[in-house]
Amino acid sequence: MKQTSVVDDVTRAAVELFASQGYANTSVQQVVEAAGVTKGALYHYFQSKDDLLFGIYERLLSLQTERLTAIVARGEPTAETLRAVCVDVIETSVDFLLEGTVFFRSAHMLSAPRQQEVTRRRRAYHDTFAGIVERGQAEGLYRTDIPVAVLVAHFFSDVHYLSHWYKPEGPEDKTVLAHQLTDLFLVSIAASSASALASAAGSTASAEG
Structure with a gap:
């Protein structure tokens, strides 16, 4: 075999x-x-059942890291790069939906060394993702009134909860879903969104005054 x-x-x-x-x-x-x-x-x-649980998630994490590296290496404009990364994360998470469900449900049972390894590798991925957002902030594309860590957490919280509600056999396939969630995220972090909120807040304050 x-x-x-x-x-x-x-x-x-x-x-x-x-x-x-x-x-x-x-x-x-x-x-x-x-x-x-x-x-x-x-x-x-x-080597153990612990190793097997780690291996289940490691396959997904390795795939997403390889694809992230390839997308960044294309050298496309920041907005296109971030969109491509977001879509890829969602699509691959759907492809490995059951694996992700198992891991996030049982990750706390991993041995301390394995938990540390997962944390290290996920942080490395998130740091690269955050770097793209920061580059976009410097270019005036994305809002700066909210810490980058919060913006990144906002996106990945949606990804991690996919298994709670998304059904692959449902009416929308993974590509449609990926673009929908990506659009929602990118609109929410756009510099124009922060300006619009500030303007609305100013108008409300003036009306109340």
């Missing part, structure tokens, strides 16, 4: 079992039986 086949089979079985009955309630034996492999084969690629 090829390496990719074993890893894919084990990962798929683990995701389905973790999603249906919970990480804590799933044994390694159940995973190998569902995957149709031996424990020896599983432990050849995953």
